[in-house]
Amino acid sequence: MRVALFVTCLVDLMRPRIGFAAIELLEAAGCDVTVPASQTCCGQPAWNSGDRAAAAALAKKVITEFDGSEYVVAPSGSCADQIRNEYPAILAADPEWHARALELSSRVYELTDFLVNVAHLESLPGNFTGSVTYHDSCTGLRSMGIKEQPRALLAKAPGVELKEMVAADECCGFGGTFSVKFGEVSAAIAAKKCGNACASGADAIVGGDLGCLLNIEGKLRRMGNEETQVMHIAEVLTAKK
Amino acid sequence: MESRSRHFKANAAASLANPVLQANLKTAKGKFVDKRAISIKEIDDFEGSREAAKNIRNRVLENLDLWLEKFEENATARGATVLWAKDGEEICRHVAEIGLRHGVKKAAKSKSMLSEEAGLNLALTAAGIRPIETDLGEYILQINDNEPPSHIIAPVVHKSLDEIADLFHQVHKTPRKTEIPALTREAREVLREHFLTADMGISGGNFLVAETGSVALVTNEGNGRMVTTLPHVHVVITGIEKVVPTLEDLSLLMRLLPRSATGQSISNYVSVLTGVKTPAELDGPEHLYFILVDNGRADVVGSEFQDMLRCIRCGACMNHCPVYQTIGGHAYGWVYPGPMGSVLTPLYTGLENAIDLPQAATLCNQCGVVCPVMIPLPELLRKLREKQVEKHLRPWFERIALKTWAWVAGNPPLYALGSWLGVRYLKWLAGGRDRIPVLGVAPGWTLGRDFPAPEGKTFRELYAKKKGR
Amino acid sequence: MNSREDILGRVRAALGRDAVNTVAVRQDIDAVLAARVQGPRPAMPTDLAALTARFAEKSAVQSSTIDRVANLADAPAAVARYLKGLDLSLAAVIWPSLAALDWRAAGLAVEARGAVDSDMVGITGCFCAIAETGTLMACSAPDHPATVSLLPETHIALVPMSRIVPGMEDAWALARAELGSLPRAVNFISGPSRTGDIEQTIVLGAHGPYRVHLVIIEGE
Numbered sequence: 066m067r068v069a070l071f072v073t074c075l076v077d078l079m080r081p082r083i084g085f086a087a088i089e090l091l092e093a094a095g096c097d098v099t100v101p102a103s104q105t106c107c108g109q110p111a112w113n114s115g116d117r118a119a120a121a122a123l124a125k126k127v128i129t130e131f132d133g134s135e136y137v138v139a140p141s142g143s144c145a146d147q148i149r150n151e152y153p154a155i156l157a158a159d160p161e162w163h164a165r166a167l168e169l170s171s172r173v174y175e176l177t178d179f180l181v182n183v184a185h186l187e188s189l190p191g192n193f194t195g196s197v198t199y200h201d202s203c204t205g206l207r208s209m210g211i212k213e214q215p216r217a218l219l220a221k222a223p224g225v226e227l228k229e230m231v232a233a234d235e236c237c238g239f240g241g242t243f244s245v246k247f248g249e250v251s252a253a254i255a256a257k258k259c260g261n262a263c264a265s266g267a268d269a270i271v272g273g274d275l276g277c278l279l280n281i282e283g284k285l286r287r288m289g290n291e292e293t294q295v296m297h298i299a300e301v302l303t304a305k306k
Numbered sequence: 307m308e309s310r311s312r313h314f315k316a317n318a319a320a321s322l323a324n325p326v327l328q329a330n331l332k333t334a335k336g337k338f339v340d341k342r343a344i345s346i347k348e349i350d351d352f353e354g355s356r357e358a359a360k361n362i363r364n365r366v367l368e369n370l371d372l373w374l375e376k377f378e379e380n381a382t383a384r385g386a387t388v389l390w391a392k393d394g395e396e397i398c399r400h401v402a403e404i405g406l407r408h409g410v411k412k413a414a415k416s417k418s419m420l421s422e423e424a425g426l427n428l429a430l431t432a433a434g435i436r437p438i439e440t441d442l443g444e445y446i447l448q449i450n451d452n453e454p455p456s457h458i459i460a461p462v463v464h465k466s467l468d469e470i471a472d473l474f475h476q477v478h479k480t481p482r483k484t485e486i487p488a489l490t491r492e493a494r495e496v497l498r499e500h501f502l503t504a505d506m507g508i509s510g511g512n513f514l515v516a517e518t519g520s521v522a523l524v525t526n527e528g529n530g531r532m533v534t535t536l537p538h539v540h541v542v543i544t545g546i547e548k549v550v551p552t553l554e555d556l557s558l559l560m561r562l563l564p565r566s567a568t569g570q571s572i573s574n575y576v577s578v579l580t581g582v583k584t585p586a587e588l589d590g591p592e593h594l595y596f597i598l599v600d601n602g603r604a605d606v607v608g609s610e611f612q613d614m615l616r617c618i619r620c621g622a623c624m625n626h627c628p629v630y631q632t633i634g635g636h637a638y639g640w641v642y643p644g645p646m647g648s649v650l651t652p653l654y655t656g657l658e659n660a661i662d663l664p665q666a667a668t669l670c671n672q673c674g675v676v677c678p679v680m681i682p683l684p685e686l687l688r689k690l691r692e693k694q695v696e697k698h699l700r701p702w703f704e705r706i707a708l709k710t711w712a713w714v715a716g717n718p719p720l721y722a723l724g725s726w727l728g729v730r731y732l733k734w735l736a737g738g739r740d741r742i743p744v745l746g747v748a749p750g751w752t753l754g755r756d757f758p759a760p761e762g763k764t765f766r767e768l769y770a771k772k773k774g775r
Numbered sequence: 776m777n778s779r780e781d782i783l784g785r786v787r788a789a790l791g792r793d794a795v796n797t798v799a800v801r802q803d804i805d806a807v808l809a810a811r812v813q814g815p816r817p818a819m820p821t822d823l824a825a826l827t828a829r830f831a832e833k834s835a836v837q838s839s840t841i842d843r844v845a846n847l848a849d850a851p852a853a854v855a856r857y858l859k860g861l862d863l864s865l866a867a868v869i870w871p872s873l874a875a876l877d878w879r880a881a882g883l884a885v886e887a888r889g890a891v892d893s894d895m896v897g898i899t900g901c902f903c904a905i906a907e908t909g910t911l912m913a914c915s916a917p918d919h920p921a922t923v924s925l926l927p928e929t930h931i932a933l934v935p936m937s938r939i940v941p942g943m944e945d946a947w948a949l950a951r952a953e954l955g956s957l958p959r960a961v962n963f964i965s966g967p968s969r970t971g972d973i974e975q976t977i978v979l980g981a982h983g984p985y986r987v988h989l990v991i992i993e994g995e
Contacts, residue, residue: 072765072766074715076765077725077764077765077766078725078728078729078760078764078765079729079758079760079761080760080761081761081763081764081765081768081769082761084765084769085765085768085769100766100769102718102766102770103718104718104766105714105715105716105718105721106711106715108712108715110708110711111708111711111712112688113669113688113691114691114695114700114704114708115688115689115690115691115692115693115694115695115696115700116692116695116708116709116712117692117695119708119709119712119716122712122716123712123715123716126716203668203669203670203671203672204669204670204671207670207671207672207674207675208671235628235672236628236668236670236672238628238668239668240667240668240669240670241668241669243665243666243667243668243669244750244751245748245750245751246665246666246704246750247315247318247629247662247665247666247750248749248750248751248752248753248754249318249319249322249750249753249754250318250322250629250632250633250666251668251750251751251754252753252754252755253322253632253754254628254629254631254632254668255754255755256754257628257632279757279758280755282756282758283741283751283752283755283756283757283758284754284755284756286741286755286756286758287743287754287755287756330974333974333975334975337971337975338975348817349815349817350815350816350817350818351815351817354814354815355814355815358814358815359814362814365807368790369790369800369803369804370786370790371783371786371787371790371792372792372797372800372801372804373804374783374786375783376804376808384956390777390778390779390782391778392778392781392782396778440982441972442970442972442973442981443970443972446972460971460972460975461972462972462973463975465973466974467973467974470973486973486974486976486978487978487980489973490970490973490978490980490981491980493981494980494981494982497982498892498982501982502892516804516808517808517811518956518957520957526968526969526970526971526981527968527969527970527981527982527983528925528968528981528982528983528984529981529982531921531925531962531983532925532982532983534960535921535922535925535960536922546782546786551804551807551808552807552808552811552812553811553944553947554811554812554813554814554944554947555814556943557813557814557942557943557944557947558813558814558815560943561814568971571833571836571837571907571908572837572908572909572910572963572965573965574837574964574965574966574967574968574969574983575962575963575964575965575968575983576962576963577960577961577962577963578957578960578961578962578963579959579960579961580956580957580958580959580960580961581959582959583915583959584917584959586917587915587916587917587920587959588888588889588917588920588922589889589915589920589921589922590915590921590959590960598782600778600781600782600785604782604785604786604789605785605789607785607786607789607790608786608788608789608790608791609789
């Protein structure tokens with residue numbers, strides 16, 4: 066299987082180690098991984114802010130960049146959703162681009178979904194030891210159906226104990242630009258998520274979307290919590306301890 | 307009702323700082339959300355029922371004019387008078403005229419969100435008719451100086467027992483009660499008097515049934531039955547989008563509405579009212595009026611927002627919304643709060659009067675998955691954001707920031723340079739720590755939380771180095 | 776232009792209404808009204824005994840109390856037993872259609888008329904009863920005044936077992952078959968009135984009855 070990695074702008078800028086962890090997982094599953102060098106952003110901030118023209122321009126760029134790859138995998142439910150489900154809508158008015166968007170859609174996957182359902186990763190390259198609780202990111206869950214896949218992967222790690230939190234599937238309050246435009250409300254929602262996550266007693270809060278994770282980590286530290294780790298699932302599955 | 311949606315941010319801040327409201331919102335969330343989850347298991351094919359409900363509503367909206375004519379025809383044939391109102395002012399004029407015609411001194415009202423839109427109570431008072439709200443929550447608001455509701459099903463979800471006990475004590479001049487059943491009994495006794503002496507009953511209409519020209523009222527308290535049985539005049543005020551084709555359709559929707567709203571399998575009373583009383587009957591109104599209201603709805607028909615007109619006013623969206631759960635309903639500033647309010651308020655009161663509402667959402671879609679008629683709420687909110695951008699309603703710094711991001715993201719070498727600089731700047735801001743407590747470029751983030759520091763190099767540069775490029 | 780024409784005009788324009796599609800759609804509308812398609816329905820028992828048991832179960836969920844008697848003639852005694860058991864008044868207002876039963880023998884003082892505020896007990900029958908939700912269907916008529924089930928604090932309803940149907944759709948089918956056109960008021964009643972407006976705490980007995988007692992009559 067030939068996979069082109071869509072690393073996502075947040076991972077690129079904030080946590081490159083998640084990108085490398087994703088590559089390690091994909092290679093462990095037997096994939097050849099390439100990283101198209103000119104990639105930047107899927108355009109979700111523009112689309113969700115109502116700037117259709119900018120979103121369309123970035124969509125066309127991504128479609129072009131990932132032309133010809135067998136699979137496109139992103140370590141993010143929301144970015145994968147943007148490419149798979151939103152690009153066809155964004156480019157609906159242009160038959161040629163719409164067709165290309167649909168074609169790309171059929172090849173795009175969120176990381177855990179790909180590892181479980183396409184690559185059938187059997188054993189993990191890491192040996193993380195500790196308890197984790199999993200936060201279901203909204204777009205990943207409700208638009209991409211990501212729920213069981215990360216849990217199936219965590220179950221393959223003998224040192225991992227999964228402690229589900231109350232309301233794992235409720236929003237953490239990130240919401241992209243919402244976190245900046247309505248910072249106080251966003252932080253208040255994050256406080257509830259952090260409360261639930263910590264109440265699970267897990268050593269680490271794990272998720273599949275870096276935006277959520279940065280939001281949760283930032284809130285935890287402001288609340289005075291220095292112990293609970295916040296990790297992307299790719300990091301947990303490849304962690305060497 | 308006048309819109310205060312322009313003050314959303316300030317109102318939201320006040321809500322966050324209100325401990326009584328925060329406690330009440332927490333309790334309400336637990337009850338509405340949990341009870342709904344239990345009750346929908348009774349339906350067998352919940353998703354199939356949602357799909358059917360969506361189709362029932364769409365069927366009418368796609369030919370709304372002719373369905374309205376069919377309803378009007380059948381209602382009129384049973385002795386009702388069907389009137390039409392373009393806006394709130396016209397609603398008030400119609401009701402005042404009806405009151406005048408029939409010598410009405412007192413009007414008993416069961417719940418009507420349309421009457422909130424129109425500010426009807428003030429207009430009635432000005433016309434010399436005393437309006438009495440009879441839904442317990444609406445009554446509490448009325449005696450509290452006409453405070454607006456904060457939820458479409460539970461209008462005083464924001465009020466505590468103590469606040470209500472104080473209010474009854476002050477207004478009724480009775481000894482202060484401390485128990486909820488005692489307060490409810492007191493309200494029953496006060497309002498019973500009004501039911502018996504009201505000349506006119508005013509209600510909303512949960513659904514209008516085209517097949518029979520009937521109105522369906524969904525209530526629990528019995529006030530809906532009271533105001534439509536005892537007075538000699540009944541006025542129904544409802545939006546033009548409320549038509550459903552058949553009684554079978556009503557039955558299907560009645561499986562979804564109470565469960566989605568409060569988790570009840572059925573509301574205590576479902577009243578399906580058709581026409582006026584016959585001479586031999588001992589009770590019922592002699593005169594029945596329907597006021598079919600536009601107030602922004604007609605212009606949504608045929609638009610990219612038409613899906614919103616499917617709404618059956620259950621409140622599930624706001625019950626499941628993380629933003630509503632955190633700030634309550636008053637912050638939204640108009641009649642309808644939460645996700646459905648964030649779509650309807652700009653549509654009905656003007657995009658420029660409710661700038662923040664479509665923005666104040668994480669687009670998590672917790673609302674969309676519970677909506678019994680499958681309204682794609684996040685998509686409608688996003689479309690409203692698009693309309694705002696088209697009409698240049700966004701602040702200039704936001705436009706510039708987004709345009710800059712899009713320009714840079716579209717230009718890989720520029721992006722490489724910008725990101726190289728950006729991550730190093732942020733790393734420097736963190737000053738050796740793993741976090742940034744104050745982020746000047748995006749202060750909204752760091753008001754309530756830290757911003758984790760980046761690793762300090764981008765993935766692209768590290769990957770290129772690894773690959774020896 | 777009057778408001779009706781203004782509003783309908785804008786809707787017509789938005790929907791692209793013309794003379795041709797008006798005819799076609801009107802026919803569609805008539806077809807829809809004739810077809811009366813039902814939506815998905817939960818599975819319900821078909822035999823009357825099981826249906827009655829479901830009705831009783833769901834009525835209890837709605838906070839109604841239930842009694843069963845063999846025949847209609849046994850109903851007044853059952854009603855008296857209930858009222859005495861709760862120390863309630865034995866004076867009641869009843870639907871005129873129930874006047875022929877021997878209430879006096881059971882020790883009840885009844886008047887067959889519409890209810891007034893001072894009536895404490897109201898006794899009605901029902902048009903039919905819905906098992907799915909524990910609901911009574913009451914149809915207004917000169918001998919079925921709606922106030923009897925509304926104003927008094929206690930509402931007692933006689934429910935003939937043969938009139939228990941699975942769902943609301945079946946209730947409508949029965950109404951169409953037996954009544955032709957709808958009466959002025961069809962009231963579906965599912966237990967005592969209630970409100971949850973104060974701190975989302977359910978309290979029984981808002982503006983309607985505080986208690987609803989159902990007497991299922993097996994022989995009817």
